[in-house]
Amino acid sequence: MHEEHDELIERTAEALRDRRMANPRLVSRILTAVEHRPRRWWRAMTWPSAPFSLTATAALAAAGLLLGFMTRQATEAPSRGLATQPGAQAIPLLPAARGSAEPAPVPVQFTLRAVRASQVALVGDFNGWSPTSTLLEPGQEPGTWSVTVPLSAGRHVYAFLVDGRTWMTDPRAQKARDLDFGRENSVLIVQAP
Amino acid sequence: MNFRPLYLIGFASLAAALAAGAQTARLDASADVGLRRAVERELVAARTIGLPEGLLIAKANEGIAKRATPKRITDAVAALGKRLQVARTQLAPNPSEDEIAAGADALYVGVPAPILKKMRAAWPDRSLALPLGVLTELVAKGLPATRAAQVVTDLMARGASNVQLYTLAQSVQGDVAAGWAPEAALDLRARGVMSLLPPAPAASAFTNPRRP
Amino acid sequence: MSRQSRRAAAVAGEEVPGVLWAIQPVDPAPVRPSTDIDPAIPLRARGGDAQAFAELVEFFHGRCLRYARYMLGNEEDAEDAVQDTFVRVYDHLGQFRPDARFEPWLFRILANRCRTVRERRRRRESLVITGELPAVAIDAPDNTRDMMEAVEAALKRLPTEQREAFLLRHVEDLSYEDMSVITGVRLSALRMRVKRACDTLRIRLEQER
Secondary structure, eight states, X not given: OOOXXXXXXXXXXXXXXXXXXXXXXXXXXXXXXXXXXXXXXXXXXXXXXOOOOOOEEXXXXXXXXXXXXXXXXXXXXXXXXXXXXXXXXXXXXXXXXGGGOSOOOEEEEEEXXXXXXXXXXXXXXXXXXXXXXXXXXXXXXXXXXXXXXXXXXXXXXEEXXXXXTEEEOOTTSEEEOOTTTSOOEEEEEEOOO | OOOOOXXXXXXHHHHHXXXXXXXXXXXXXXXXXXXXXXXXXXXXXXXXXXXXXXXXXXXXXXXXXTTOOHXXXXXXXXXXXXXXXXXXHHTOXXXXXXXXXXXXXXXXXXXXXXHHHHHHHHOTTSOOHHHHHHHHHHHHTTOOHHHHHHHHHHHHHHTOOHHHHHHHXXXXXXXXXXXXXXXXXXXXXXXXXXXXXXXXXXXXXXXXXXOO | OOHHHHHHHHHHTOOOTTOTTTOOOSOOSOSSOOOSOOTHHHHHHHTTOHHHHHHHHHHXXXXXXXXXXXXHSSHHHHHHHHHHHHHHHHHHGGGSOTTSOHHHHHHXXXXXXXXXXXXXXXXXXXXXXXXXXXXXXXXXXXXXOOHHHHHHHHHHTSOHHHHHHHIIIIISOOOHHHHHHHHOOOHHHHHXXXXXXXXXXXXXXXXXX
């Protein structure tokens, strides 16, 4: 049976399709609902068995790139060519005098979606793991939190502390094992600007 | 879901904030007296030999935030102190605090101490914070320390930039996530970077990146 | 339970364990441009990756809500149906075959959930919301009503199977093969339902002009 092109139907369907129904609150509800459900079918993976929790994101400033589990990157086929762009300079960058060789810090934004939290703190090696010095601010959309922090180039470990007591790694970042205290951190590498 | 990077907007004030923050590191107020005293002993030892105290205090605070036992915290602080000392020696002369911290991290995941010295020799005048961070991550993700270190130091000696080292690590990580064996990925990506660099000088103190 | 009776039960909307994977698409190659998610993501979720599961929810929840909203007629029921759907997805991810496509599998669960919610509601309420409206007024001509209201009203008045078929085909843009997986109904029957839905909508909406 051949389906005819019908303008009225097309317009109708388009109008119905156009209703934007994105609902972050529902997403949170869903993720919370599955949080405590047993995963009977789960096969062991290399991911550490952190309890599934709230979504979080950490985005970086242009000069710093997140060496983390960025989903889109991981699912794109990695380019089999060279790691660098064609035409990259083959001569090393002019070395700065090492006294002032520390590159300027790079602003890095950390964001978290935590609908039921009343306080979210960022703790890491860059703020001495202080639970009070770097609090995230609530964003316009309810349940979103963010803060921007200057980080020196190199590797940094961090985590979120929710309501002063819940330790949360960043699900979208790489994890770093903690041989000292047994509680994992998230890790990111900030590139020199 | 927003994966777009943000753009820098006047971070001079943020830089100042960073500097200020580093100087006022304090042990968390919730630390009990016994812990305070034990950590203080380590700090005194560190001060005596001129190691950066802030890093030790940060380690103690990390343990406090993670609700570790006082014993574990003091053990961790002491172990870090030793690593900092080794890192400072290997990264001489005059390593920055960031370099010492990064060196200690590398030692922590199993990078042999002499590698730090080699990296310093490859880049005598540039900060090693990023290359050390890259090496630490590669090893933490399962690459054999000696092999990863060899690759990284060779690239450094041949003139690879921070950007290239960083991209190398990122590509390797993506390859591993897609199912490649870590060493195969590292080999492939290193060759890629190597092919962009000027040819090696005639006499080289560093081993050839290809396996014997 | 025989395969036929399982199919029949599935069509009737009963919850039948183990049937989610049993029905394979007739033609696995989609003809239309795909609205499905990158296949790596459901596979990772199946392997235990919590972040991948969150990605699934983010990617599909809007469409699921839209479908449920039009099937059930109100936000609250729609949200419940969608939440139930994803919880079931989570519970049954282990049964999702790696060689199958995720989108029809998901919509199958969603369509079932919507049917269940409707059945539950039908038992509760004496007045049936759709398909049997009293002769009064919803389509009394009213110049101030905008097109969306007219469309939704017309949609509401379709029999359930036609509404379902119309939404899947024209709003969700799914192939008949996928729709067969989702509803458990033969292709020819589905085409008939879509055609009838379009005919009815056309008449109702043309009256609105």
